[in-house]
Amino acid sequence: MVLNIFTDIHNLLLEYMSEEATHITELILIAAAYLGIFAILGLLLVWLERRVAGFFQLRLGPNRVGPFGLFQTIADALKLVSKELTGTVKADSQLYRIAPYFVITTALMSLALIPFSQEIQAFDINIGLFFLTSVSSIGVIGIFLAGWASNNKYSLIGGMRTGIQMISYELSVGMAIVTMVVLAGTLQISEIIELQKDGWFIFQGHIPAVIAFMIFMIAGTAESNRVPFDLVEAESELGAGFHTEYSGMNFAYYFLAEFVNMFIIASIAVVLFFGGWLSPFGITDAIPFAGLFWFTIKVIGVIFLFMWFRWTFPRFRIDQLLTLEWKYLLPINMVNIVLMALMVWLGLTL
Amino acid sequence: MSYFSDIINGTKTLITGMRITGKYFFVNLFTRKDVITQQYPDNIDTLKMFDRFRGEITLYHNENNEHKCDACTLCVSACPNGSLEVFGDKKPDPETGKNKRYLVKHIYHLEMCTMCGLCIEACPQDALEWGQDYHHVQYDRSKLTKVLNKPGSKLMSGIKG
Numbered sequence: 001m002v003l004n005i006f007t008d009i010h011n012l013l014l015e016y017m018s019e020e021a022t023h024i025t026e027l028i029l030i031a032a033a034y035l036g037i038f039a040i041l042g043l044l045l046v047w048l049e050r051r052v053a054g055f056f057q058l059r060l061g062p063n064r065v066g067p068f069g070l071f072q073t074i075a076d077a078l079k080l081v082s083k084e085l086t087g088t089v090k091a092d093s094q095l096y097r098i099a100p101y102f103v104i105t106t107a108l109m110s111l112a113l114i115p116f117s118q119e120i121q122a123f124d125i126n127i128g129l130f131f132l133t134s135v136s137s138i139g140v141i142g143i144f145l146a147g148w149a150s151n152n153k154y155s156l157i158g159g160m161r162t163g164i165q166m167i168s169y170e171l172s173v174g175m176a177i178v179t180m181v182v183l184a185g186t187l188q189i190s191e192i193i194e195l196q197k198d199g200w201f202i203f204q205g206h207i208p209a210v211i212a213f214m215i216f217m218i219a220g221t222a223e224s225n226r227v228p229f230d231l232v233e234a235e236s237e238l239g240a241g242f243h244t245e246y247s248g249m250n251f252a253y254y255f256l257a258e259f260v261n262m263f264i265i266a267s268i269a270v271v272l273f274f275g276g277w278l279s280p281f282g283i284t285d286a287i288p289f290a291g292l293f294w295f296t297i298k299v300i301g302v303i304f305l306f307m308w309f310r311w312t313f314p315r316f317r318i319d320q321l322l323t324l325e326w327k328y329l330l331p332i333n334m335v336n337i338v339l340m341a342l343m344v345w346l347g348l349t350l
Numbered sequence: 351m352s353y354f355s356d357i358i359n360g361t362k363t364l365i366t367g368m369r370i371t372g373k374y375f376f377v378n379l380f381t382r383k384d385v386i387t388q389q390y391p392d393n394i395d396t397l398k399m400f401d402r403f404r405g406e407i408t409l410y411h412n413e414n415n416e417h418k419c420d421a422c423t424l425c426v427s428a429c430p431n432g433s434l435e436v437f438g439d440k441k442p443d444p445e446t447g448k449n450k451r452y453l454v455k456h457i458y459h460l461e462m463c464t465m466c467g468l469c470i471e472a473c474p475q476d477a478l479e480w481g482q483d484y485h486h487v488q489y490d491r492s493k494l495t496k497v498l499n500k501p502g503s504k505l506m507s508g509i510k511g
Contacts, residue, residue: 055378056371060387312371313364328357 006119030122034111038104041263042256043073048300049259049307056311083248088151091245095149100246100253102142107260109135114267115189117277117291128189129181132268133174136223139261140166143225143232143242146254150245158241161231161318165222168325169229172219173265175333179212179340180205180272183349193276200275204350208340213273215333217302220265221309222321225258228313231321266302267295274298399482404465407434407458408481409498416506417499418477421453428472433462452505456498461491475509 009029013022047062047070054061062069087096113132115121125131140162147159183205184192195201202209222229233241243254270276276298277291284290316324343349378385388397399405411417421438435457443450470478488494 052375055375058374058378058384058386060382060385060389308368308372308375312367332357 034108034122038108038111038256038260039077042259043077045259045263045303046073046076046255048303049310052304052307053311056308077252080248080252085250086245086247088245090151092149092151095145096245097250099142099145099149100250100257102145103139103257104253106135106139106142107257107264110264111260113189114264115193115271115276116295117289120292121190124188124190126186126188129177129187129192129268132264133170133177136261136264137166137170139257142257143254146246147242150242152245154238154240155242155244158232158234158238158244162225162242164318165225165229165231165321168322169219169222172215172325172329172333173223175330175337176212176216176219177268177272179208179333179337182337182340182344183209189271189276192271193278196275196278197282199350200273200278202273205340205343206350208336208343209273211332211336212340213269215329215336216269216272217305217309218324219329220269221306222325224262224265224306226262226306227310228315229321230315231318234315262303262306263299266299266306269302270295270298274302394485397484399484401482402480403482403484404467404480405483406460406465406481406486407463407469407478407498409456410477410479411500411503412506415500415503417453417503418475418506418509419453419456419473419499420475420505420509421451421456422474424472424474425469425478428468430466430468431462431464433459434469435459453499458496458498459494460486460496461494 010022010026013025017025050072051061051063051069053059062072065072065075087093110132112122113124113128115124143162143166144159147155147157147162150156180192180201181187183201184195186192186195192201196204198204202213205212225232233243235241238244243251246254277295279285279290279294284294374384377383390397409417409419419436421436423436423438426432426434426436435455436453437455437457438451439454440449440451442448467480470480486494
């Protein structure tokens, strides 16, 4: 059904334009659609976070603007749009202005690989997961540039911490993904999901898959700079960290990108461990939009887990952060990869 | 082998923490039982403050419209920002014929009060106490100045003047 709509648009465009022009127009349309998804996702997740935080802290959360307070974040975004873009006098003005776009561009590029359902995936290449990890590590540059270009001590410390934290935890995320790739035998996202028709990878790979999932969740929380790993913007120590000097929309880009990054990491977890848009036991395979529904449900489940972490655990100190990565997660991860390889070799997977 | 026991112990404590917060979340998501937020302007008619709430200073009156204040003005000297004013007078006691202090006006400036409670601690007769009224909004500042002793009230018997 979705495919029909897409082919209808394609044929409609072909009537009026040449082949190349149609191709370019379609690319622009898809880009616009993904920008829309980016904005809606960001705003929805901010609302969800605040609402969930409310219930965790025995409060209600935003519930005044619109039904269940759904329009609260839209009102906040409108406020941010209308605010002046300030900057410091001695800031490196070009880098300062470019920095937020690194973050949102990488978030958007990663978003293109997310399979929302069987039909809706903008970019499905054979090195999908590799592309995803390499693109998402460019996002560090945006945060690092922001910290450097602001010419502010707090921002600089925040930016330096990003460098330490993201580069360290990139290893764990990458190796947890490699563990699952050993099981899957492919990097293409659509194929990985197809392989899980007989059983999700977390069941197929049992013990090493569960360990990989736990490591992925810990490192993924660190990758998206969320509590308990929010040393980058540690409010109580650094003001607001790397985005201390940013205001208005430039700040909103960072804010939205953080939540979209959380969505991306949750989607990777869903793709790798919980079978992407597949329904449990294939119960709704015949219904056209069911894939989108199951994918959303699973991603919200994983995102809720992230939020549960955030409102439960206290923040790490920087040395504890590095100890956790280099002395615990990394060695466990290495053993885990060998374990997974042995299991696949001996045919012990389910 | 403290390395592995550290990992197991750490995981255990994290799960303990998550169980506690998870209980908060799901109880409040489905029942709203423990939510402590007051939807203030909506429930203005039904909202009742708890006993220990420091709303305002009141002068205790019993059912016969008698209070315990003998106008000793210790509360006035205890108040750090001068939000209390006590006016007393003397008249001869009908039984003993001696001059006895009595309270004329106990004036309370709510706009200057910080609810520190020093006057309540200072009072030797326990005449002052906390009121639970929280809705102090007024359009005019003069309305925040209140007379605490009710009209026609007199000193409770048994209180030495």
